[in-house]
Amino acid sequence: MTDGRPAIVAAGLRKRFGEKVALDGLDLEVPAGTVLGLLGPNGAGKTTAVSILTTLLRADGGRAEVAGLDVAAHAPEVRARIGLTGQTDAIDEILSGRQNLELFGRLHHLSPRESKRRAAELLEQFGLTEAGDRQAKGYSGGMKRRLDLAVSFITAPQVLFLDEPTTGQDPRNRMEVWSVVRELVAGGTTVLLTTHYLDEADQLADKISVVDRGRVIAEGTPDALKRRLGASQVDLVLRDDDGVTAAAGILARVSDAEPVVDRSRRSVSAPVHDRVASLTEVLQAVQAAGVAVEDVALRQPTLDDVFLQLTGSRADGGEADPTPDDAEEVAA
Amino acid sequence: MSSLRWTISDTLTLTKRDLLHWRYEPSRIAWTLAFPVMSILLFGYVFGSAIVVPGGEDYREYLMPGLFVMAAAFGITETLFGIAMDTERGITNRLRAMPMSRVAILGGGCVAAMINAVVNFVVMIAMGLVVGWSWHDGIVNALLAVLLLLLLRFSVLWIGIWTGLQIRSIETAGNVSGLLFPFTMISSIFVSPSQMPGWLQTIAEWNPLSSTVGAARELFGNGGPASDSWVAQHAIEMAIVWPLVLTAIFAPLAVRKYQAMSK
Ligand SMILES: Nc1ncnc2c1ncn2[C@@H]1O[C@H](COP(=O)(O)OP(=O)(O)OP(=O)(O)O)[C@@H](O)[C@H]1O
Ligand SMILES: [Mg+2]
Numbered sequence: 001m002t003d004g005r006p007a008i009v010a011a012g013l014r015k016r017f018g019e020k021v022a023l024d025g026l027d028l029e030v031p032a033g034t035v036l037g038l039l040g041p042n043g044a045g046k047t048t049a050v051s052i053l054t055t056l057l058r059a060d061g062g063r064a065e066v067a068g069l070d071v072a073a074h075a076p077e078v079r080a081r082i083g084l085t086g087q088t089d090a091i092d093e094i095l096s097g098r099q100n101l102e103l104f105g106r107l108h109h110l111s112p113r114e115s116k117r118r119a120a121e122l123l124e125q126f127g128l129t130e131a132g133d134r135q136a137k138g139y140s141g142g143m144k145r146r147l148d149l150a151v152s153f154i155t156a157p158q159v160l161f162l163d164e165p166t167t168g169q170d171p172r173n174r175m176e177v178w179s180v181v182r183e184l185v186a187g188g189t190t191v192l193l194t195t196h197y198l199d200e201a202d203q204l205a206d207k208i209s210v211v212d213r214g215r216v217i218a219e220g221t222p223d224a225l226k227r228r229l230g231a232s233q234v235d236l237v238l239r240d241d242d243g244v245t246a247a248a249g250i251l252a253r254v255s256d257a258e259p260v261v262d263r264s265r266r267s268v269s270a271p272v273h274d275r276v277a278s279l280t281e282v283l284q285a286v287q288a289a290g291v292a293v294e295d296v297a298l299r300q301p302t303l304d305d306v307f308l309q310l311t312g313s314r315a316d317g318g319e320a321d322p323t324p325d326d327a328e329e330v331a332a
Numbered sequence: 333m334s335s336l337r338w339t340i341s342d343t344l345t346l347t348k349r350d351l352l353h354w355r356y357e358p359s360r361i362a363w364t365l366a367f368p369v370m371s372i373l374l375f376g377y378v379f380g381s382a383i384v385v386p387g388g389e390d391y392r393e394y395l396m397p398g399l400f401v402m403a404a405a406f407g408i409t410e411t412l413f414g415i416a417m418d419t420e421r422g423i424t425n426r427l428r429a430m431p432m433s434r435v436a437i438l439g440g441g442c443v444a445a446m447i448n449a450v451v452n453f454v455v456m457i458a459m460g461l462v463v464g465w466s467w468h469d470g471i472v473n474a475l476l477a478v479l480l481l482l483l484l485r486f487s488v489l490w491i492g493i494w495t496g497l498q499i500r501s502i503e504t505a506g507n508v509s510g511l512l513f514p515f516t517m518i519s520s521i522f523v524s525p526s527q528m529p530g531w532l533q534t535i536a537e538w539n540p541l542s543s544t545v546g547a548a549r550e551l552f553g554n555g556g557p558a559s560d561s562w563v564a565q566h567a568i569e570m571a572i573v574w575p576l577v578l579t580a581i582f583a584p585l586a587v588r589k590y591q592a593m594s595k
Contacts, residue, residue, distance in 0.1 A: 054429045058594050080431040090422035094353050106345045107432040109338065135356060151426070 005068050007032040007159050007190035008053060014061035015048050015214075022048040024214035025062065030192060030207075032158075035185055037205030037222075038194040039303075041311050045214040046194040047087065050163050053192070054084045067158045083152035083160045087167065089144045090151070093137035097128050097147050100136060104151045115154075122150040126180065142173030149180055160184060162193040166200060178203055198303030208303075212311045225306045233301040234282055235269040239292035244268060247293075250285045254278055260308040266294070271301055271309070339433040346440020350414070351447070360410070361448070365455060367406055371399050375522060376463060383523060385555065394555050396456075396465040397477070397548035398521035401541050403452050404485040405516055408492040410448065412505040414441055415496030428593070438590060442489055449485040453478060468553030477551035480571045484544045487575035487582070494586040497593075520545045526559040537563050540574035547571035 008030035015023040022045045030036040038046050051057040053064055055075040064071045067081040091100050098119050105115025123132040126146045166174040201208050202222045209219040238244045247268045251259040255270035272278035279298050354361050380391040418424045427437050467474035518536045525536035546567030549555045557564045
């Protein structure tokens with residue numbers, strides 16, 4: 001992958017399951033040696049996209065290339081160049097960690113000796129040497145996840161697909177997984193990672209694509225996506241439901257963007273451009289309207305804000321309409 | 333290496349995986365054996381004295397070929413759970429995303445299941461000898477009977493793969509296994525269909541399991557035909573035809589179902 005061609009290309013990918021449209025013209029492009037974070041709510045189509053790119057599913061339309069090879073026409077060659085860690089720990093829990101690595105090494109067509117050597121190496125690299133000869137079902141969640149990652153790294157793949165690699169992991173395990181992924185990326189691997197955790201994408205990804213209902217609705221670097229929201233984020237926590245409605249109206253006027261409303265927490269937040277001036281304007285309006293405020297904050301926007309901003313209106317029950325304007329490229 | 337050699341090598345690798353499972357968890361083998369063994373005790377000793385066998389033979393002698401067939405039928409649970417587990421855990425997808433032989437993903441389980449079946453039959457035959465069962469028509473006929481049992485087991489395997497790919501969940505695998513019970517009861521495994529009401533007798537006699545039971549009884553010399561109906565009179569032929577037909581139906585279905593995973 002030295003010719004500068006992207007390691008992953010998806011162009012207008014389409015996939016439907018019966019009536020349900022899972023991918024509706026998905027476009028991705030991941031330069032070799034970089035990490036793309038695929039963000040999106042449940043059912044956005046992330047796993048479907050990964051399944052197509054890893055040859056598990058055939059697309060109904062569009063084109064997908066991995067490592068310069070068309071995934072439909074060259075599935076076996078693609079399989080030899082990729083690693084996949086899915087949403088579940090795809091390891092054989094009856095076997096030991098070492099036996100898992102040797103088994104999958106053999107199935108990757110390493111010789112018996114080579115797969116033994118590689119297993120020992122990976123156990124070491126993923127901090128599993130001590131537990132290597134115990135049955136994997138006795139492993140902690142973090143250890144299973146690391147073993148799962150180790151398996152997808154047996155042949156040091158050119159392109160690695162990680163579908164929610166840290167879902168269900170405690171904070172320490174998540175950081176362990178992150179550091180392992182960073183190591184792999186430092187070695188030149190291209191990574192496509194799906195996640196619900198925006199801090200994870202922030203930590204690992206060079207670029208983020210936000211997916212909703214089967215298409216990319218925004219993309220850019222984590223910073224550019226955050227900048228898009230404006231300089232700061234105003235959060236208001238109200239005392240009652242009527243207050244929430246009133247505050248949402250006020251924030252909608254001050255901000256360029258639709259405020260994100262969380263009724264269970266009685267909070268409203270929206271991005272603003274002039275930090276103090278905007279905050280003052282909001283508070284004056286709130287006071288004039290006689291709305292009881294419980295708490296107020298002015299803070300840096302996080303990727304969560306981006307995420308909710310882009311996909312959130314649906315959570316309110318309204319029909320979000322990702323117009324072409326919405327999908328504009330944020331960063332070059 | 334040629335692709336055929338990879339297919340064989342990958343199949344053996346996955347067979348070894350299943351064999352390792354048994355080493356770690358012998359309870360899995362014990363479980364597939366538990367049912368036939370309990371049946372020997374329950375039917376052979378508890379109910380046995382109350383059941384009248386058409387030819388007047390000893391009931392345990394009559395029962396054993398039925399229990400061999402029962403074991404072949406219950407072998408399906410191993411396949412169902414194996415496939416459900418691998419699909420639920422994502423192991424099947426992991427294998428499908430690897431540069432290994434596609435055929436081997438199913439083939440490994442098949443070879444392991446057949447090895448399991450041979451071990452099962454050996455243990456059961458030993459159990460049978462302990463409780464006084466034996467073959468009376470020479471070792472060649474006895475081996476032919478075992479071959480027919482393995483042939484039946486082979487067809488059951490493909491039914492299991494197809495069903496397993498259909499259900500894909502461990503919970504459903506448990507429920508489906510429960511359906512096996514009536515299927516084994518309405519056959520000549522435990523009692524002669526001639527003692528059943530007319531319509532049930534027809535169903536029981538045409539049950540593929542009954543043909544293998546009849547063939548095994550004949551070849552082991554454990555009792556004559558269940559009745560003078562055509563299908564009972566041609567038990568050995570039908571014990572060859574039925575499994576071949578079932579395999580011819582379910583093996584392509586299973587392969588199709590497996591390929592449809594990428595749809
Ligand atoms: N095999 C399938 N059969 C039917 N519908 C499916 C199938 N796989 C996915 N879908 C549907 O397609 C849509 C996209 O699913 P997908 O699993 O790709 O979403 P996702 O972004 O990975 O979600 P999550 O974050 O929950 O993992 C969903 O509405 C899902 O219900
Ligand atoms: Mg998913």
